[in-house]
Amino acid sequence: MELADLSKPGEKKKLIGAAVLGLVAIIFLWWTFIGFGSSKPTPSPSPSRVGQRTAPAPGSRQAPAPEQVATNYNDLQGVIIPAALTGVPEARRNIFAFYEKTVVVPVASATPTPTPTPPPPVLVASVSPSNVYAKTAEFTLEVSGDKFTPEMRIFVDGRELPSKYKGPQQMSAQIPASLIASAGLRQIVVRTPDNRAYSNQVGLSVAPPPTPNYTYVGILGTKHYVGDTALLQDKNNKEILSVQRGDVLSGRFRVASISEKEIVFLDTNLKIRHSLNMTEGERLPGSPQSRPTPRVDAEDDEP
Incomplete structure (x- = not known):
C-alpha cells in the first residue's frame, strides 16, 4: 500500500510540513533538558584584596562602614528551652449562660421632718x-x-x-x-x-353694700319747681317708675334729692348714700307710671 503520492503537489507540502514540525520538536526538547552552552563561572575575589576598601567612584557617596564588635564566646550562654506544658483541657462553656445587668436600687434618702412652727403665745x-x-x-x-x-x-x-x-x-x-x-x-x-x-x-x-337696681332716665316738673318727679327704669323688668323726694324703693332706698343731673338715694338700713346719674333708658310703650311707695318724711330730709 502506498503511503503518499509525491507526484501530487498537496501531498508533497504535507510531507515537508510534518518534517519541519518534527525538527522543531526535537530542538525544543534538546534546549529544555540539555541546553545549548555552558555559563561562565563566577570569579572569586582575589585573596590579596580581602579587607581592602574599594575606592569610591568620583561624585558618589559612600555609607560609613559599621563598627566591628569583638565577640567574646566565653560570655555566651545557652538557651534553656522549657519543657512542654502539660495539656490542659478546654473549659466547658455554658451555652445557656447570659449576662445579667446589675440593677442598682437607689436608697431613698430620709426626708427631714420640718420643725413645727410653735403656736402664737396669744x-x-x-x-x-x-x-x-x-x-x-x-x-x-x-x-x-x-x-x-x-x-x-x-x-x-x-x-x-x-x-x-x-x-x-x-x-x-x-x-x-x-x-x-x-x-x-x-x-x-x-x-x-x-x-x-x-x-x-x-x-x-x-x-360690698347693696345698691339700687334702677336707671335714672328722666325728670318731670314745671318751670317753677323742676325737681318734682323723677323717672326710673327697673333693670329687671324694664318698668318705668315715677318717684318723688321721700319715696322708698325696694323697702330700703329712700329718694333724698332729685336734680337734672342725678338722683340721690339713702339706704335706710346702712345709712349709705347712692347716686344715679341721668342716662337714657328704654321706655316701654304703654307702661304705666306709678309711685312705688307713699312719701316718707325723715329727719335728714332737705327743705
Whole structure:
C-alpha cells in the first residue's frame, strides 16, 4: 500500500510540513533538558584584596562602614528551652449562660421632718362683728381670746388702732370708716408694739353694700319747681317708675334729692348714700307710671 503520492503537489507540502514540525520538536526538547552552552563561572575575589576598601567612584557617596564588635564566646550562654506544658483541657462553656445587668436600687434618702412652727403665745378666738358692709360708718370691734395684757394693741392690716384692754380674754378697738371704705378681707392681730408677744390672725370680711337696681332716665316738673318727679327704669323688668323726694324703693332706698343731673338715694338700713346719674333708658310703650311707695318724711330730709 502506498503511503503518499509525491507526484501530487498537496501531498508533497504535507510531507515537508510534518518534517519541519518534527525538527522543531526535537530542538525544543534538546534546549529544555540539555541546553545549548555552558555559563561562565563566577570569579572569586582575589585573596590579596580581602579587607581592602574599594575606592569610591568620583561624585558618589559612600555609607560609613559599621563598627566591628569583638565577640567574646566565653560570655555566651545557652538557651534553656522549657519543657512542654502539660495539656490542659478546654473549659466547658455554658451555652445557656447570659449576662445579667446589675440593677442598682437607689436608697431613698430620709426626708427631714420640718420643725413645727410653735403656736402664737396669744390666742384670738373670734371678733365681733365678723362681717360688715363697705362704706359704712365707724364701729366698735370686740376681740375675744386669751392671754391678753394691757400692753397689747389691736392691729388691722398692720395698722395699730387705739385699743381698750378689758381683761385677759377681752379687748376692743374703734374701727374708722376709712378702713372699710372698700370691700375685701381685713386681718386682725393682737400683739405688743415690739412684737414680742403676738396672736394668730383672724379675718374681718368687708362686703360690698347693696345698691339700687334702677336707671335714672328722666325728670318731670314745671318751670317753677323742676325737681318734682323723677323717672326710673327697673333693670329687671324694664318698668318705668315715677318717684318723688321721700319715696322708698325696694323697702330700703329712700329718694333724698332729685336734680337734672342725678338722683340721690339713702339706704335706710346702712345709712349709705347712692347716686344715679341721668342716662337714657328704654321706655316701654304703654307702661304705666306709678309711685312705688307713699312719701316718707325723715329727719335728714332737705327743705
